Amino acid sequence: MTKGDMRRRERLRVAATERVGLYTLLRVERGTLDPGVPGQFFMLSPPGRVLPRPMSLCLAPPGELAFLMDPIGPGTRALCALERGDQFVVFGPLGNGFDLRVERPLLLGGGIGLAPLPYLSEALGQPPAVLGFRSDAHAEAAALLSHAEVVVDPVLVTDCHLEGKDVLACGPEPMLRAIGELVPDAQLAWEAPMACGYGACYGCAVEIDGEWKRLCVEGPVLAKQQTVTRREAA
Amino acid sequence: MILNASGCLDALTAPQVARQLDAFVTKTVTPLPRPGNAPTRIVETGAGMLNSIGLANPGRERFCDDTLPRLRELGVPLWISVGGFSAREYAETCERLEGIEAIELNLSCPNVDEAPESAAEIVAACRDATALPLYAKLSPANWDIAEVARAVEVAGADGLSLVNTMRGLALDTSSLEPVLGTSTGGYSGPALKPIALAAVFACRRATALPIVGMGGVSTGRDAIELVAAGASAVALGTILFADPDAPGRIRAEIAAELGRLGFESVDAVRGVAHSGGTVLAGR
Numbered sequence: 001m002t003k004g005d006m007r008r009r010e011r012l013r014v015a016a017t018e019r020v021g022l023y024t025l026l027r028v029e030r031g032t033l034d035p036g037v038p039g040q041f042f043m044l045s046p047p048g049r050v051l052p053r054p055m056s057l058c059l060a061p062p063g064e065l066a067f068l069m070d071p072i073g074p075g076t077r078a079l080c081a082l083e084r085g086d087q088f089v090v091f092g093p094l095g096n097g098f099d100l101r102v103e104r105p106l107l108l109g110g111g112i113g114l115a116p117l118p119y120l121s122e123a124l125g126q127p128p129a130v131l132g133f134r135s136d137a138h139a140e141a142a143a144l145l146s147h148a149e150v151v152v153d154p155v156l157v158t159d160c161h162l163e164g165k166d167v168l169a170c171g172p173e174p175m176l177r178a179i180g181e182l183v184p185d186a187q188l189a190w191e192a193p194m195a196c197g198y199g200a201c202y203g204c205a206v207e208i209d210g211e212w213k214r215l216c217v218e219g220p221v222l223a224k225q226q227t228v229t230r231r232e233a234a
Numbered sequence: 235m236i237l238n239a240s241g242c243l244d245a246l247t248a249p250q251v252a253r254q255l256d257a258f259v260t261k262t263v264t265p266l267p268r269p270g271n272a273p274t275r276i277v278e279t280g281a282g283m284l285n286s287i288g289l290a291n292p293g294r295e296r297f298c299d300d301t302l303p304r305l306r307e308l309g310v311p312l313w314i315s316v317g318g319f320s321a322r323e324y325a326e327t328c329e330r331l332e333g334i335e336a337i338e339l340n341l342s343c344p345n346v347d348e349a350p351e352s353a354a355e356i357v358a359a360c361r362d363a364t365a366l367p368l369y370a371k372l373s374p375a376n377w378d379i380a381e382v383a384r385a386v387e388v389a390g391a392d393g394l395s396l397v398n399t400m401r402g403l404a405l406d407t408s409s410l411e412p413v414l415g416t417s418t419g420g421y422s423g424p425a426l427k428p429i430a431l432a433a434v435f436a437c438r439r440a441t442a443l444p445i446v447g448m449g450g451v452s453t454g455r456d457a458i459e460l461v462a463a464g465a466s467a468v469a470l471g472t473i474l475f476a477d478p479d480a481p482g483r484i485r486a487e488i489a490a491e492l493g494r495l496g497f498e499s500v501d502a503v504r505g506v507a508h509s510g511g512t513v514l515a516g517r
Contacts (some may be wrong), residue, residue: 009479050279050281050282050472051472051476091478192273193275195276195278198247198248198251199244200242200248203275211269212269212272217247
């Protein structure tokens, strides 16, 4: 909620839930919400939970918003259990997305970090993409980005040629850190637990340039040359 | 009257949420800057959440020179939450503050070491330092919160903010190690409501001080219950994270609930919980 009005929060109806490998794609009717810029996120309120969960937009089919989720905790499991016709509250778009002014884009995704890439790929005209997964079962989710090259652990996305490319990436922290070292100008989408998504809770603080800063305000896509240097207690 | 609980809203980042409030309460200001605690800082639990933000704030000087002037531009009445590690530190910050509606003394943050001086000593020192209204924010973990309330009243407090979070712990589902970087954190959310109600109820009986009730308020009904227990105003905490529209929604729900219960105004509800089931005229 950096500038917009409060009508960015709305109760939406579930259009469908689809299994994509080990993940779930939650498709909701869009209502009056704007899909925003690729890399921005939405707060999804799981029924019966105290706090909403931050999810980047995966796809924006006509009239819909779609979110890719890994059901790893009570919040994501409640969201993945939603059925067609169920209603829940969605708030967004929030935060800063990717800068789309790139000349030779290369998209890199790791695991559930694939989530923002299909929408980003669409916006950039389906540029080359490499997706890394930890297992063949997880890699089934690559169907969401059908033209992407897929690598499975122990092969890493950083094993491919990155020189001269405008890298846009989302994935686990070790992957983002490795990319940041190889390509300092890469645009990296980071992740942190968030209670609010709009700068109120200070829960998503990560260390950027030696200071604890709110990832929901500064990111989740950080400016070029910026990196999360620390997220855990030293 | 609806406020935010200290630390649950950044009015400069979300001014449109702050403008829904009757007054904005700042994050706690300490004499020196505090970077806050290392992550993980938050975790949802079954009926609430734990936080371990650690009073992150720019410190008194930068707050007064930079933050406060920008907050004034919002046009929302300001309450400044003040923290410290000794009565003198609290008092020195109070001395610097002027042109605001009230000062809330954070005497009970579970994420920092308890102040060595007692609540009453801190209130007395601040009373000497400022003529502004002083609200003492107390912990529900105290064995007898009413006694503390009486002590801060005698020391010169003008009101009470009830209650702060309680210390809690959450363990990781796989490793069974603490989730939060600081191990324990402040527990807030719906689970706190009965605890807040009990504290407001007890302090209303023990003192004549006006009370800002807070703890687990997420509906108009919750707000009305705190008023019935004795609160003059309510503050919203965790619900603001989940619902930035909460102040307006809760205001509408309060009006609807008053109608359902047959009360003409919020004032008519105040203290009703103490009337033994009978609504007393004039309360």
